[in-house]
Amino acid sequence: MLRSMYSGVSGMKGFQTKLDVIGNNIANVNTTGFKSSRVMFKDILSQTSAGATAPTDERGGSNIKQIGLGVSIGSIDTLHLAGSAMTTNNPTDLRIDGDGFFAVSLGGDAAGGTFLTRAGDFHVDGAGNLVNSDGMFVLNTEGETITIDQGSSFSIGSNGIISIRDAEGAVTADNQLAVVVIRNPEGLEKAGGNLYRMGVNAMAGDDAGDGAVPLGADEGGNASRGAIVAGQLEMSNVDLTDQFTEMITAQRGFQANSRIITTSDEVLQEVVNLKR
Structure with missing residues (x-):
């Protein structure tokens, strides 16, 4: 359950960075020659709980079992598309x-x-x-x-x-x-x-x-x-429609990851309450 909490923390940090980038894009919507940026995510290394097995004549193969450990920033790209x-x-x-x-x-x-x-x-x-x-x-x-x-x-x-x-x-x-x-x-x-x-x-x-x-x-x-x-x-190549859509996605992603943390906290509280 602690893994889920740390995954939620990494998600909140990632979406906070995404909101920072979106905020800068919107602030420069009328800046001459400005080029907008975007945030790309990547998953963090996964923990392997069971390895894969190859198929044999007596038994079929099984796939690897892995638990992801959260998300990190893959890149912050500057989009050099022409402005109007x-x-x-x-x-x-x-x-x-x-x-x-x-x-x-x-x-x-x-x-x-x-x-x-x-x-x-x-x-x-x-x-x-x-x-x-x-x-x-x-x-x-x-x-x-x-x-x-x-x-x-x-x-x-x-x-x-x-x-x-x-x-x-x-x-x-x-x-x-x-x-x-x-x-x-x-x-x-x-x-x-x-x-x-x-x-x-x-x-x-x-x-x-x-x-x-x-x-x-x-x-x-x-x-x-x-x-x-x-x-x-x-002029700037910032598209406000895209930016506001991405802002909604980032906001909901931040909220969902915060819910992971609160849910993990409630589960931990239940474990603590087993001993009264």
Whole structure:
């Protein structure tokens, strides 16, 4: 009967974690570029009370007898499905139509610490640098900052090329946004602020080399890396219908496991009452 109590405790802990993840998903339903997560369970090792026997000419075989010992968290997956597009008509709002991430940095180049993001709500700061809402520099394919001179106009093409023009309309400079492809996006580590860090199981695509983030985009911005859409933002991929359904399931699962504990306690109480 103690096994059932501990199984109930493991179930309550698991469903509490699931509720924590669901709560975070719902809280970020309107967060730009947010990717929802899910919790997957797995059973804990089972205790064998009797082994299996093979069939013989005199007697048939019997199956193994095992008692499960509860549940544990198998994985917490980040679902990198595309979110819906929101049109803003702001020329520095960018959305990646396809796979890939923008590269941003604290130090102004890749050596300063590179982060990845799907949130393309960028701005031009007082020095003309293209930055995100936290002031981190947006990097080009050379791993450098993108600067737009004062008084210049610019346009961003679907291949990520930023054409900067002077007052007469002549192109004075070209930059290309870095779009980074990750072989296993679920291996990225969430760093807060809509940012991701490279993880040991993420692996950057193509020319990953020693694990550094490759700051490059294919010519023409092919479908694997994604095309850049200016004037749009990618919204959260959280589906409230799914989340509320999962919340109900988690709540009932938590209640059912708590009932296991109270029932086991009542049985223990009956055993104690045998000696009065």
